[in-house]
Amino acid sequence: MSAAPKIVPADPHAWRQGFLNLRPNVVPCPGLTLQSWAGVHEACIAFLDARADEAAVLGWTTLDLFGVHPEAGVVRADFCGALVMSGERVSAITENRMAFVNTAYYRDKPGRPTGAVPIWLFGR
Structure with missing residues (x-):
């Protein structure tokens, strides 16, 4: 999508x-x-309140965190950001890994497709 570069930066306020x-x-x-x-909504609010600034400093982008497939949503998990699938709260974060209670998300996974949109822009 041509708009992707405008939504990728790490900006907790945005x-x-x-x-x-x-x-x-x-x-x-x-x-x-x-x-x-x-559950996802609650966990995302908790993340925004407690960990968003830390994630931005570590280089996590909008799509790393909140990305979804532009037509299939979270059905296409390969497009999804760390926060939109499980509803678990973040327990630890590094430059490339976000840990949850029972799972982890690696943002540097090879072969990750491009073209995701932030969940709040889905369908627009």
């Missing part, structure tokens, strides 16, 4: 501004149920 437009009772894209979305 993350918060974009994400807070999403409501916890309205599923934003395919692949999430109302229950799973409520």
Whole structure:
């Protein structure tokens, strides 16, 4: 997508501004149920409150964290950012790894496709 370079930078203020437009009772894209979305929404708010600045300093981008496939949403997990799939809270973060209670996300995974959009821009 041609707009991708404008949404990639690490900007906690922009993350918060974009994400807070999403409501916890309205599923934003395919692949999430109302229950799973409520968990993801809560975990993302906790991340924005406690870890967003740290992630930005470590170089995490909008799409690394909040990316989804522009048409299939989280159904295409290979497009997804670290925060949009599990609903677990972040327990640790490094330059390339985000740890959750039971899983981890590696942002430097080879072969990761391009063309994701932030979850708050899905369908626009």
